[in-house]
Amino acid sequence: MTGLSLPAPYPWPEGRGAAFCFSVDVDAHSPWLWANRSSMPRGLSHLEQRNFGPRLGLPRIAELLLRHNIHGSFFVPAVVAEEYPDILPSLLDGGHEVGLHGYFHELAGEITDEEFTQVLEASVELFERQTGARPKGFRSPAWEMTAHMLAEVRRLGFYDSSLMGxxxxxxINGVTEVPVQWSTDDAIFFKFLGGAGNDRWPPLDTNQVLAAWEEEFSAIHRFGGLFMLTVHDWISGRAPRIAMLERFLATVTGHADVWITTAGELATHHHTHVSKRDDLTVNVPASLLQHPVWRGQ
Ligand SMILES: [Zn+2]
Structure with a gap:
């Protein structure tokens, strides 16, 4: 992957020109649990905002997808599946994919390598217990990865959907990556928890975000890429955002040459048909700071 010549177009199946995936990070209350793990706050505001997700946001998103005949990829922290044991089986019944998203939505920079391995294995065990099947994919909480995490994801045979290279x-490092993108994530536009020291900007209005995503979709379509939409149960389950997604999905489904599919199907397609391409293969060393200049030699 060098030089300035454009690579050959990505070979989507059946001559499709681009791809679209509707992914949901079902965070619910898990980031709140992780952030407050050493001392639980007395206030209920953040917890209730997040509990909106499993109570109402998730059913609304599932109903939206059913109406548009779209199968989504839902990445669920294990502690959310534990508290709401119907979520994983119901999503699978609806034809959706379920994938891993940490146990307590633990952040990569706040755990050791050993802890990551421990919670990853515990998450897999819980998914297998609740669904009778092994998930295919992993998405890191807050989209941060380390070389150790990639190695563990590879060891257990998962694809990853956390990076944007x-x-x-x-x-990447022998793992199939189904990339995400901040500009097509709902949280950066709409996440607003309120309260002292928290998000200080008001959420954007839905028309602005719809216009931005339609522009992004049109451009990705032209360049033959993947539009990975990521929404959250407790953020995009709110009524006006569901209405906005309704309008956005009408645009997406109006393009017959776009492959609308799950992250798992994208990973399988890549692994089976495309993984030999050198220009789509990268390796990141475990340590990036071994240059002699850096070490003063
Ligand atoms: Zn998350």
Whole structure:
């Protein structure tokens, strides 16, 4: 992957020109649990805002997808599945994919390598217990990865969907990556918890975000990439955002040459048909700071 010549177009199946995936990070109350793990606050405001997700946001998103005949990829922290044991089986019944998203939504920078391995294995065990099947994919909480995390994801045979090194699927350190993108994530536009020291900006209005996503979709379509939409149960389950998604999905489904599919199907396609391409394969060393200049030699 060098030089300035454009790579060959990504080979989507059946001659499709681009791809679209509707992904949901079902965070619910898990980031609140992680952030407050050493001392639980007395206030209920954040907890209730987040509990809106499993109570109402998630059913609304599922109903929206059913109406548009779209199968989504839902990444669920294990502690959320534990508290709401119907979520994983119901999503699978609806034809959706369920994937891993940490146990307590633990952040990569706040745990040791050993702790990551421990919670990853515990999450897999819980998914298998609740669904009778092994998930195919992993998405890191807050989209941060380390070389150790990639190695563990590879060891257990999962694809990853946390990084954004290309706008089509690619391989990184032997792991199939189905990339995400901040500009197509709902949280950066709408997440607003309120309260002292928290988000200080008001959430954007839905028309602005719809216009931005339609522009992004049109451009990704032109360049033959993957549009990975990521929404959250407690953020996009709110009424005006569901109405906005309704309008956005009408645009997406109006393009017959776009492959609308799950992250798992994208990963399988890449692994089976595309993974030999050198320009879609990268390796990141465990340590990036071994240059002699850096070490003063
Ligand atoms: Zn998350």
């Amino acid at each position: 290309l706008d089509t699927p690619y391989s």
